[in-house]
Amino acid sequence: AQTVTQSxxxxxxxxxxxxTLSCTYDTSExxxxxxxxxxxPSRQMILVIRQExxxxxxxxxxRFSVNFQKAAKSFSLKISxxxxxDTAMYFCAFTPENTDKLIFGTGTRLQVFP
Amino acid sequence: xxKVTQSSRYLVKRTGEKVFLECVQDxxxxxxxxxxQDPGLGLRLIxxxxxxxxKEKGDIPEGYxxxxxxxxxFSLILESASTNQTSMYLCASSLAFGQNSNQPQHFGDGxxxxxx
Numbered sequence: 001a002q003t004v005t006q007s008x009x010x011x012x013x014x015x016x017x018x019x020t021l022s023c024t025y026d027t028s029e030x031x032x033x034x035x036x037x038x039x040x041p042s043r044q045m046i047l048v049i050r051q052e053x054x055x056x057x058x059x060x061x062x063r064f065s066v067n068f069q070k071a072a073k074s075f076s077l078k079i080s081x082x083x084x085x086d087t088a089m090y091f092c093a094f095t096p097e098n099t100d101k102l103i104f105g106t107g108t109r110l111q112v113f114p
Numbered sequence: 115x116x117k118v119t120q121s122s123r124y125l126v127k128r129t130g131e132k133v134f135l136e137c138v139q140d141x142x143x144x145x146x147x148x149x150x151q152d153p154g155l156g157l158r159l160i161x162x163x164x165x166x167x168x169k170e171k172g173d174i175p176e177g178y179x180x181x182x183x184x185x186x187x188f189s190l191i192l193e194s195a196s197t198n199q200t201s202m203y204l205c206a207s208s209l210a211f212g213q214n215s216n217q218p219q220h221f222g223d224g225x226x227x228x229x230x
Contacts, residue, residue: 004156006156009154044221044222044224045204045224046221047219047220050218091156100145100162100164100208100210100217101147101159101162102147102159102219104149104157104158105156106154106155106156
């Protein structure tokens, strides 16, 4: 079975600091896609960043970057220069290449403190 | 921007009622999804539709059905609501894979459903 594991239920970070959220997954597929989604309190879930497994280069989006380790099946999210607006639930998600269905982790609640 | 609209933000129903949750998207997406979100469990897929009148069971379809009569609208139906269906329900849509494969899903605001 394909699974996604987020081992940190909650994390906190001070404003302007850097924080890394962990995600591991299990699959026998060779090609697939990985996503990080953000769900702010009482607000809509939005895509933060996306990585294609066949691409060696780690994806970056402004202050957000990933550390993709395919052999270790690890896909961590680094948030640099944390802002109060980064406070949210963060979900790691996985989908094999030949399907549109996402498999989600259980989420990490991130609190950014002033 | 893609807009996914769920008809209710909060809903309170009674045990045994038939409940309809509606979702509409405005970007002509082929795929639509219904998830259930519970603390500590993440998002779990209930049903998935890849075309009008087409549907596929997700991981937790028991007690639910769906309807997709038009491309833009995807309804989740609780045939006989029970208290263990109290949860947050999220609708999402995406382009089909093969059209720029594995496009990200776009989510609605969610419906917090309470069954009393």
